[in-house]
Amino acid sequence: MTGAVDSFFATDFNQKTISNMMHKVRSGLDSKRDGDNERYKFLLEFIGVTLFNIQNNPTSFDERCIMNIASLGSRFIEEIRGFDLSEESALHLFAYCYRFIIEYQISSPNAISSELLDVLARVSDFEYGAAASQVRYAGHQMLINVVQHYLYHPSLVSLKNLPEVIQRSETERGHAEKSIIDREARVNALAEKLETYETAFNFVGLYSGFKSLKAAKVSERRWNFFFLLVLGAMLLSPVMVKFFSLVSAPVQKEPDLVGFAALAGLELLILYFFRVTLQNFRSIKAQLLQIDLRMTLCQFVQSYAEYSRSAPDGSKGLLERFEQVVFSGIVNDESAIPSTFDGLDKLAELVGKIRK
Known part of the structure; x- marks a missing residue:
């Protein structure tokens, strides 16, 4: 004591x-x-x-x-x-x-x-x-x-005063337990929010990647369209030059076959590159459409993540289509783009006929 x-x-x-x-x-x-x-x-x-x-x-x-x-x-x-x-x-x-x-x-x-x-x-x-x-x-x-x-x-x-002290300690213990429960609830809520922010941050990065890719593709489409216009102008220029030269030149008895053959060859060559550029332009537009689709899907990805957690076990393939769209590669459709030497065999046959 x-x-x-x-x-x-x-x-x-x-x-x-x-x-x-x-x-x-x-x-x-x-x-x-x-x-x-x-x-x-x-x-x-x-x-x-x-x-x-x-x-x-x-x-x-x-x-x-x-x-x-x-x-x-x-x-x-x-x-x-x-x-x-x-x-x-x-x-x-x-x-x-x-x-x-x-x-x-x-x-x-x-x-x-x-x-x-x-x-x-x-x-x-x-x-x-x-x-x-x-x-x-x-x-x-x-x-x-x-x-x-x-x-x-x-x-x-x-x-x-021990009984009073014991009663006071019990009251304080009750308050402490209630405070601990409240704090635990707040911690759990913060943990859920943190998990939400983590998921959102991950897909914000994915969205940012798509955005950077879209900017690159938009710039590529702009330059491709510019080259398309240039090739279109080049495709029309020889024909217009040849036409005005014929109009202004004196009449000749024999046609200028070599000039026409060269003009035709040049036009075919420019037409080929115009076709390749046009097909590439269409491919870029298709890619931009796919990128826009993925960026749109990323906007509600948080709701998708919550639904994925609450979906029953029997519906595992329910969201596979969504995942395939977001996480699949962007299709370039290269099979539709002609290679550099496509049609050269036809051009060679045409030149051979002209020489004969």
């Missing part, structure tokens, strides 16, 4: 002082013969038994004699050091020892030693003169003071 108690009797100095006093008491008892002053012999015997128990159990006396140690501990040690074996000095020291033994007996949970009980039983057999008031105080008022000291000790007061 008292917690950590400061050492008093257990200190080396006080232990040595008490040990020296024990030798004085023994010598005083040895010097008295039977029949000599019985009260004085009892005083020395009481002091000797008390100091013997204190010397053997200093920690126990430190813990159980708190009140008297605080009120007269220092004076008690001074009395021991100044003891001169006189009866008056023995009366004063006896009164102090009696107070310590009474408090020790009250504070002990078990019975004290039989030697202490024997000397306590003989206290009422004698008169103590100047020390009588101390003996009466130790037997009456001091008992009340000791009980008050322990009854209203801060630790015991706290013990009386």
Whole structure:
């Protein structure tokens, strides 16, 4: 109840002082013969038994004699050091020892030693003169003071408030559990949001990739359209030049077959490249259409992810078409684009016929 108690009797100095006093008491008892002053012999015997128990159990006396140690501990040690074996000095020291033994007996949970009980039983057999008031105080008022000291000790007061403390702790525990549950719910909600953000972030990256690809394809389509216009103009230019040259030139008897053959070959060659460029332009438009479709599908991918988690096990192939569209490769339709040497065999046959 008292917690950590400061050492008093257990200190080396006080232990040595008490040990020296024990030798004085023994010598005083040895010097008295039977029949000599019985009260004085009892005083020395009481002091000797008390100091013997204190010397053997200093920690126990430190813990159980708190009140008297605080009120007269220092004076008690001074009395021991100044003891001169006189009866008056023995009366004063006896009164102090009696107070310590009474408090020790009250504070002990078990019975004290039989030697202490024997000397306590003989206290009422004698008169103590100047020390009588101390003996009466130790037997009456001091008992009340000791009980008050322990009854209203801060630790015991706290013990009386234990039911209230327990109730308060239960209330606090309920609040703490409720707070923990609320925090756990918030953490779970944040975890769900974080998972949503993670999924959305992943598909935002996919959308960004499609967007970059679309920008590249738009630029490619722009340049392809420009080359298409150039090739169209080149396809018409030789014909227009040849036509105006024929109109403005004098009439010839023989047609310019070599010029017409060269013009036809040039037109066929330009037409071939125009066709390749046109087919590539159509392929780029098809690719842009596919990219736009994928970008549109990525806009509601979060709802798709939630539906995928909640879909029953029996509907595993339900969303395969969606995945095929989003995650499949972009079709270039290269099979429809003529290769560079397509039609050269026909052109070679035509040139051979012209030479013949």
